[in-house]
Amino acid sequence: MEQVETLNKIEVCNLQKCYKERRAKKRFHTQCEAQEDCRVLDGLSFSIPAGCFVCFIGPSGCGKSTMFRIISGFERPSGGKVLIDGNQVTGPSNKHVCVFQEDGLFPWFTARQNVAIGLGTNSNEAHVQETVDEYLELVGLAGFGDHYPHELSGGMRRRAEVARALITNPEILFMDEPFGALDFVTRLQMREEMVNVHQMFDMTILFITHDIDEALQLGDRIIMLSDRPSTVAWDMELDFPHPRDLSTSPLKEIRKEIYYKMGLHVAL
Numbered sequence: 025m026e027q028v029e030t031l032n033k034i035e036v037c038n039l040q041k042c043y044k045e046r047r048a049k050k051r052f053h054t055q056c057e058a059q060e061d062c063r064v065l066d067g068l069s070f071s072i073p074a075g076c077f078v079c080f081i082g083p084s085g086c087g088k089s090t091m092f093r094i095i096s097g098f099e100r101p102s103g104g105k106v107l108i109d110g111n112q113v114t115g116p117s118n119k120h121v122c123v124f125q126e127d128g129l130f131p132w133f134t135a136r137q138n139v140a141i142g143l144g145t146n147s148n149e150a151h152v153q154e155t156v157d158e159y160l161e162l163v164g165l166a167g168f169g170d171h172y173p174h175e176l177s178g179g180m181r182r183r184a185e186v187a188r189a190l191i192t193n194p195e196i197l198f199m200d201e202p203f204g205a206l207d208f209v210t211r212l213q214m215r216e217e218m219v220n221v222h223q224m225f226d227m228t229i230l231f232i233t234h235d236i237d238e239a240l241q242l243g244d245r246i247i248m249l250s251d252r253p254s255t256v257a258w259d260m261e262l263d264f265p266h267p268r269d270l271s272t273s274p275l276k277e278i279r280k281e282i283y284y285k286m287g288l289h290v291a292l
Contacts, residue, residue: 040103066253079239082249136169179210
């Protein structure tokens with residue numbers, strides 16, 4: 025019997041992005057001359073299968089967030105294309121949800137009301153409340169549904185945002201440094217939550233981070249972008265079970281290799 029070829033969930037094909045530099049003088053040495061086209065992405069190409077947890081790392085300002093906006097349909101590329109399920113991306117989709125570093129909860133809504141937004145309009149109030157409570161419990165916020173954002177810690181607000189994203193049952197979850205503002209212990213707790221979420225839900229997760237350990241602990245795969253104009257500098261699959269101990273080989277050696285490729289001394 026003839027086999028049917030399985031499409032990747034996401035295909036990024038020779039992605040390019042240029043901006044017009046309008047400043048009269050450079051603010052730093054890597055900035056383009058005034059009125060020049062400032063190239064941010066320069067031929068990014070990679071494929072992501074369905075259900076993969078991919079972490080993106082790279083120098084600050086290399087275009088990771090720009091790449092996310094293009095893949096998720098919020099921004100048009102200057103060249104190349106993005107395919108999701110074989111269809112070219114031309115705009116945002118309600119099947120794809122973004123979680124950003126900035127706090128996205130509405131301060132005048134309770135945690136329960138914020139999470140319920142993800143369900144949209146639903147006349148069955150009892151079903152809404154039951155479903156929201158299930159997702160609050162899933163992310164460790166049982167009993168905090170009636171609290172307002174200012175009454176929650178930073179980690180709790182992050183959990184509420186993750187619950188709001190998950191309740192939409194997205195096919196792709198974009199996360200742009202979602203834990204960057206959290207303290208060290210809370211970040212570790214949120215990493216554990218994300219591993220559990222990925223194991224429970226059949227979704228593709230794209231995750232930007234500047235924390236190399238975070239990428240190693242979370243990702244099925246790490247894609248490193250080069251300095252601007254960005255290309256794919258390194259792409260590696262991480263076929264290791266969770267939880268992961270970064271002090272053991274070969275993860276310890278992979279960690280050293282990433283530091284080396286990013287121009288950092290391995291002893292840092």
